[in-house]
Amino acid sequence: MSRRISSDRKFAYYLGGALIAIGLLLFLSVFVTGALNFGNFDDFDGQARSSGIRAIGGMILMMVGGFVRTVGARGAAGSGLVLDPERARRDLEPFSRQGGGMLKDALDEADIALGSARDHEPLVMIRCRACSTLNEEDSKFCQECGQPV
Ligand SMILES: [Zn+2]
Known part of the structure; x- marks a missing residue:
């Protein structure tokens, strides 16, 4: 069983990220040129067409990039592109393992915290002078014979 993400999957992940970035820039450039050319209506149809193509192209690039990235x-x-539960389990194995590891880390940390809390509060008992019964630290009278402790 492969415990690491293969290099071609990593490449696809970064390629998807790059496509999203390019698509976003293309999409945002529409607003930048729109703002720069504000009030210039000489070639309005041409500008509108170019802006529309860039806006739609940018959105498509972002969608494709997001898909490639996933x-x-x-x-x-694992992403649902191929319906194969057995392979999906194998594809997602690094993630499942990481999830389990993080849960274990959290439990370890909680255990340490509980342990140190116990260490800071040692249990103190008071022995009754009359009958030698051990009583709670904050008790005023012996729970066995009723004498003041
Ligand atoms: Zn007592």
């Missing part, structure tokens, strides 16, 4: 991160089966 497939890269979770694998073909």
Whole structure:
């Protein structure tokens, strides 16, 4: 069983990220040129067409990039591109293992915290002078014979 994400999946992940970035820039450039050319209506139709193509192209690039990124991160089966539960489990194995590891870390930390809290509060008992019964630290009278402690 592969415990690491293969290099081609990593490549797809970063490629998807790059596509998202390019798409976003293309999409935002529409607003930048729109602001720069504000009030210039000489070639309004041409500008509008170019802006529309860039806006739609940018959105498509971002969608494709997001898809490529998901497939890269979770694998073909893990992302639902291929319906194969057995392969999906294998593709997502690094993530499942990481999830289990983080849960274990949290439990370890909680255990340490509980342990140190116990260490800071040692249990103190008071022995009754009359009958030698051990009583709670804050009790005023012996729970066995009723004498003041
Ligand atoms: Zn007593």
